Amino acid sequence: MTFDPVHACVLAFQGLYPVDQAGSTALEQLGRVQAMVRGETIQPAGQPCRTLYFVAEGSVRIHSMPDGHDVTERIVLAGGFAARGESLFDQSTVDKGIECLEDGVLVALPTSALFAAFEAHRPLERAFYKMVERDYVRQIKRLERIQTLSPAERYARLLDEEPELLQHVPLKHLASYLGITPESLSRIRARRT
Amino acid sequence: MTFDPVHACVLAFQGLYPVDQAGSTALEQLGRVQAMVRGETIQPAGQPCRTLYFVAEGSVRIHSMPDGHDVTERIVLAGGFAARGESLFDQSTVDKGIECLEDGVLVALPTSALFAAFEAHRPLERAFYKMVERDYVRQIKRLERIQTLSPAERYARLLDEEPELLQHVPLKHLASYLGITPESLSRIRARRT
DNA sequence: CGAGGCCTTGACCGCGGTCAATGCCCGTGG
């Protein structure tokens, strides 16, 4: 085999916290590999979030549709994890969907089984919460930027801190990710001679 | 005794996850009670966050000062916890301070000792991560609002979802909390006949 | 070769930012 998605997922966990052998194999047995094609809806809006996804190849975005406008809330490139945090822990329903941006493959981890595995494998639980921590900090920084910076400055920051996104994501999604319209983003780009 | 701040803090933990007797007493021994007066700086900017605060009475805000402008990032009323999440886990320095908004009393929990107690008291660790979870979800929702709503709509939401803030926090801080200037907030308020 | 999606450009408008002045309430000190 050339590339094992599940193994990559286990490695990603181990990169967060040293997971022991038993925890790793438990995790490995949970993972379900699943292919995705561009435009496909991985998880539709209106359902509780019962699955944590590891993006082995390709990319996805999480988005909502308040009053008919498509707003992308976050973008996950290969190597990252995707889930709708508001719903992850309490299984509340959430009006957000997960959509595939580029063909690729996912590893799906059912949260019920994952959380159950925490009882027997504390390092696994620790790794998971490291993931939440990391994401929590990212949310704080993103909020800080959107709260204090102008649209033009936010775009400049994006170029500076996550330029890879430009290679993978159409501008209209980056626009709503920045909290502005596609037209504004276009003008901002034109303005920076 | 009429009111024990440390005990209130322990109860707050137990409200998040059932902490056993041993964990509760361990927590109780960590807490340091400390009074605060309005305007006082609890934690100055530029330091790593080594303390988790429980606000027993009064209220505080977390704020930063990018290019000289005071931006309040979050407001914690009595019964809540306050810490600068970006720095909590990795002890990185952070340009944010904690300031007292109303006279009151805090319970200070040194993070090093708290994290150390997790090794022996798993329920305590669980309760703490429930706290992080809850806060994580709040960040997501706040980001969502600021990303998709206009300033006027954000103020309407604030009135709707956390009207208590108006009783405790001066408008200039609410303005920066909403990501707008005090003048704009004033006009928005005037506009809603 | 045609159709549709995406990015761009244009014109117009209104909201919110900025700077400045006024009024109000409070605590402080004479």
Added chain:
DNA sequence: CCACGGGCATTGACCGCGGTCAAGGCCTCG
């Protein structure tokens, strides 16, 4: 007890950015 001062909220005038609506060009895919 009153006078003063400072911080906070408000109001006004002005301007520019970003939102909205509409049209045009380009690429990709069927």
